[in-house]
Amino acid sequence: MSPTTTARLMDGTGLARRIVEDAATRAAEISTRTGATPCLATVLVGDDPASVTYVRMKRSRSAKAGITSRHIALPATTSTAELVDTLGALSDDPGVHGILLQHPVGPHIDERAAFEAIAPQKDVDGVTLSSFAAMSFSLPGFVSCTPGGIMRLLAEYRVDLAGKHAVVVGRSAILGKPVGMLLLAQDATVTYCHSRTRNLSALVREADVVVAAVGRPRLVRGEDIKPGAVVLDAGYNAGNVGDVDFDAARTRAELITPVPGGVGPMTIAVLLAQTVDAAAQQLDSGS
Template sequence: MSQARLMDGTALARRIVERTAHRAAELTSRTGVRPCLATVLVGEDPASVTYVRMKQNRCRTANIASRHVELPAETTTARLVRTLRDLSADPSVHGILLQHPVGDHIDERAAFEAIAAEKDVDGVTFASFATMSFALPGFVSCTPGGIMRLLDAYDVDPAGKRAVVVGRSAILGKPVGMLLLARDATVTYCHSRTRELSSVVREADIVVAAAGRPRLVRGEDVKPGAVVIDAGYNAGNVGDVDFATAVERASLITPVPGGVGPMTIATLLEQTVDAAARQLAG
């Protein structure tokens, strides 16, 4: 069969951000209030610093104000929780993003739960996971939400299809499986300890690789004609899928970089404007 068509997350994300910028400008014109995203960074991890700076730059593109809070690496859970609760109580802040990881000495779940549900634009709280799981109004985890937008943009209807999610993290693997299930896919969760992973992947019409393990999903295990979403990002611009071999068997595949990553930020910005609109509507 011919090579897979690439799913261009960069181009789709650009269109989403353009629409988001128009919505933000209209909201500001109507209410006099500019949507605001607060980012919180603990420590000085180079990758996290880069990600936060990228998100701040995208905020400017989308007519969204950004507020950044930097905390030292030795910050305690209690201090981080206080910071997030203060931001949650601040009416000038509409969305909150805690850049993770935050350090092994911090209770990350306690920190996430300090974010008010109506400002959880990154979709990391228990409340957001529940609304996602029950297909109720709320905020989706940004990477899973971006993945679903990519599938829609390329006319991939999950209904009735076998979807295999390789990964089980609370903000990626688990929620993307719930979103696929809500769209009537038959979902199987796998992970790095799954026995005979290859045989499970071979049954998939849709593969979502999100385990954080470089080239864990081998191309020869991809079902001919399957849709492959690579949500991994490892050193050297390597995803969780062996792209060179998978592209020969899949019908659609996301590149790394340029696939899922841009969609994550676009979804974050879009949900920030959604949050602002809801809060300003009272």
């Protein structure tokens, strides 16, 4: 990677569109071949406006990809046991091929217990322990969607990760931790950073690849980006602001994702692609 004065933008919107178009083609082929249409079940607890919007958008994109969506709206008072029962029933339903539990689900619910009620073969959002283990050991399974989108962007722009130092800022179970495992599988040397990391700037300055996934606006300073680095901003904060100081970082990076239009569209695209994958696997095996 060589220094540049203005980074190239990594176009997540365009790549996501191609992934969804491919998913639509495969969904149509599955429907013709089996008589069944891939189906994604979305489960929403409560009526948080942002979550309602996200689920509506995912259902709309599903329809465009030829995927049937089944939406289950549960009241905010839903208990962990009730949510687990709902997810268990969907896992047992042969007409449902993928399950998405919109999170967060509320502080009174054991989110991990809820995730684990999703059958691994239907975990198209990559949130179960089984999916994380598969990611960690490079075994067949479904990846967490945002990390999966990040890896597809890196592949699209032919970023050779072997021997590169990747710094992941964030350690969530569905973003920071799994993306580190996926980077490691591509022979990157991975450093995890988080809210208690001391001297974050010094670590970012050493990074050939930066993944910002902590949910704090402009936490990663542009002046700390190593010249020629690749920067993937998975943050989305009020005012269309990411976790990276984009304007300053763009003057130093070689490749960078914009917010919006970078990592965000890739998340839904991977979700839909994995739903079609799940449908193909289940329908071909008769499960």
